[in-house]
Amino acid sequence: MKRVFKGSNVLKPVLIIAVLFLAIFQSNGQQRKPADSGYVPVDGIKVYYEVYGEGRPIVLLHGAFYTIEMNWGQLIPELSKTRKVIAIELQGHGHTPFSDRKLDLATLASDVEGVMNYLKVDSADVAGYSMGGSVAYQFAIQFPKRLRKLVIISSTYKSSGWMPEITNAFKNMKPEFFMNTPMKAAYDAVAPDKTKWTKFLEQMIAFAGVPFNMGETNIAKIASPVLLISGDNDGLDKIELMKTYQLLGGVVIADFAPMPKSQLAIVPSQGHVSLMMQTKTILDYLDGFLK
Numbered sequence: 001m002k003r004v005f006k007g008s009n010v011l012k013p014v015l016i017i018a019v020l021f022l023a024i025f026q027s028n029g030q031q032r033k034p035a036d037s038g039y040v041p042v043d044g045i046k047v048y049y050e051v052y053g054e055g056r057p058i059v060l061l062h063g064a065f066y067t068i069e070m071n072w073g074q075l076i077p078e079l080s081k082t083r084k085v086i087a088i089e090l091q092g093h094g095h096t097p098f099s100d101r102k103l104d105l106a107t108l109a110s111d112v113e114g115v116m117n118y119l120k121v122d123s124a125d126v127a128g129y130s131m132g133g134s135v136a137y138q139f140a141i142q143f144p145k146r147l148r149k150l151v152i153i154s155s156t157y158k159s160s161g162w163m164p165e166i167t168n169a170f171k172n173m174k175p176e177f178f179m180n181t182p183m184k185a186a187y188d189a190v191a192p193d194k195t196k197w198t199k200f201l202e203q204m205i206a207f208a209g210v211p212f213n214m215g216e217t218n219i220a221k222i223a224s225p226v227l228l229i230s231g232d233n234d235g236l237d238k239i240e241l242m243k244t245y246q247l248l249g250g251v252v253i254a255d256f257a258p259m260p261k262s263q264l265a266i267v268p269s270q271g272h273v274s275l276m277m278q279t280k281t282i283l284d285y286l287d288g289f290l291k
């Protein structure tokens with residue numbers, strides 16, 4: 001790995017992420033077998049899902065290059081004690097096969113609705129991390145009647161919501177940067193066709209390089225309560241994050257006016273990847289908000 005990353009400052013974030021992924025792999029999270037799993041035919045592809053537990057449904061959407069286990073492995077056992085947890089692997093990720101179908105947020109949000117239709121889930125809470133958070137925002141805009149509550153973890157509804165350093169890192173990514181990383185190991189462990197790895201990376205890098213903005217008006221129209229969770233140093237522009245919270249009804253003086261239905265949590269001393277490793281903290285926020 002040292003040979004692959006040597007001599008390039010641009011690649012340092014990728015190396016750090018790889019090391020943190022390795023820490024996740026080596027964690028002692030409880031693992032459970034899903035009560036149900038399989039594939040849903042949606043818009044020309046087959047989307048993989050897993051279901052755990054019973055109760056009010058919550059849909060989990062992972063971050064870029066993650067699998068269900070990598071992103072949610074430590075949270076699912078606790079959430080599924082009282083909830084029906086539906087975890088989805090997005091196009092090309094994990095068990096879901098690679099497809100040449102154009103990759104965009106609107107299409108991915110429609111895939112989520114397709115899985116809900118297949119599982120006969122009329123409405124659900126939806127939680128998304130990183131790229132999955134952007135998909136969750138898009139889902140809230142496209143399918144407001146299918147959403148109860150929305151949880152966005154270290155994510156944004158527009159590409160300018162990230163700090164410039166993050167945007168620049170996306171622009172300089174290349175498939176070879178991911179050689180010999182835990183992301184590659186995770187892909188090889190579950191992907192239906194391991195030979196699609198490079199094509200998958202090329203598609204994802206192109207997707208990450210396209211600017212997006214769902215619009216302030218659309219965010220302000222989200223009627224469901226929203227919980228925003230961010231690490232204090234996770235790469236999100238905190239000024240933009242506060243503007244987002246304001247669009248959702250936050251940033252009031254709660255002593256003079258009713259407490260807003262949406263919430264903002266900034267977790268100290270956390271980066272983008274390390275935030276998802278704070279299992280107890282995230283569970284506490286989820287439990288309080290979803291109840």
